[in-house]
Amino acid sequence: MLNNEFVFCVDSDGCAMDTMTYKHELFFGPIAADVFEITDRETFLTEWNRVNLYSKTRGVNRFVALVMCLDFAGVQGIDNLKQWVETTTSLSNASLEKALAEHLSDDLQKALDWSNEVNRQIKGYTGDSLAFSGVLEGLKTLHQLARVYVVSSANREAVEEEWVEQGLYNHIDEMYCQDKGKKEDVIAELIRNGYAPERIMMVGDSPGDFDAAKQNGTAFYPILVNREVESWTNLRETVAEKFVNETFTETNQEILVTAFWNNLEL
Numbered sequence: 001m002l003n004n005e006f007v008f009c010v011d012s013d014g015c016a017m018d019t020m021t022y023k024h025e026l027f028f029g030p031i032a033a034d035v036f037e038i039t040d041r042e043t044f045l046t047e048w049n050r051v052n053l054y055s056k057t058r059g060v061n062r063f064v065a066l067v068m069c070l071d072f073a074g075v076q077g078i079d080n081l082k083q084w085v086e087t088t089t090s091l092s093n094a095s096l097e098k099a100l101a102e103h104l105s106d107d108l109q110k111a112l113d114w115s116n117e118v119n120r121q122i123k124g125y126t127g128d129s130l131a132f133s134g135v136l137e138g139l140k141t142l143h144q145l146a147r148v149y150v151v152s153s154a155n156r157e158a159v160e161e162e163w164v165e166q167g168l169y170n171h172i173d174e175m176y177c178q179d180k181g182k183k184e185d186v187i188a189e190l191i192r193n194g195y196a197p198e199r200i201m202m203v204g205d206s207p208g209d210f211d212a213a214k215q216n217g218t219a220f221y222p223i224l225v226n227r228e229v230e231s232w233t234n235l236r237e238t239v240a241e242k243f244v245n246e247t248f249t250e251t252n253q254e255i256l257v258t259a260f261w262n263n264l265e266l
Helices: 020-035 041-053 062-072 079-087 093-102 106-123 135-145 156-165 183-192 207-216 228-244 250-263
Strands: 007-010 147-151 174-176 200-204 219-222
Touching (some): 020 106, 041 062, 062 079, 062 106, 079 093, 156 174, 183 207, 219 228, 219 250, 228 250
Parallel strands (some): 147 174, 200 219
């Protein structure tokens, strides 16, 4: 029975894969500055990295981050983009393409051009895209104890390629990426399909991961920024087994959540 099975939902960028920092510093921010013709580039890129890497908005969806940073830079004429971000059920390229087909606008087109170019350049990146040390061993342990699903807001093609290359793909059951919608919606769908929320644990590095778990009444395990190896070791050696043995307490959860927020910029 599905409701008797335990599930670990694992984020990819910045959680399992050490890819988040270089993707934002080399691609997301600089390409946004190019496409939207940002004049004070240095200030914009500093804010981009703060929003996406070193604050409580770490890991926010790319389009949400784009609106936040364009607002910060005082970019005008992005009302259609803002409305789409606020109302769409899927913050993805496919959804944006559909919106453009219904209503042509310069800001929506620029956002799509930016997102496509980011994906294109990331795919062509020739540097190392490595899993954090201990992730492979951690996933092996999780998969022995429960079902393991990748739940990521990143582009599926890129995530799948990275996980295959790093030897992680054989230790998961399925991937739910940007094309499947928001993380909270993916977890909600798992629950609708019969998994008990108290037997699901979201493993992630960002407030978005925490929110996805909280909205669905599931457990949350944080992979702490700049402490990823330590976090995966603790998950593998202690927390995962406690969770499936149903000895993971509210106090255990509170301690982890407090450490998570304290590790991010106030």
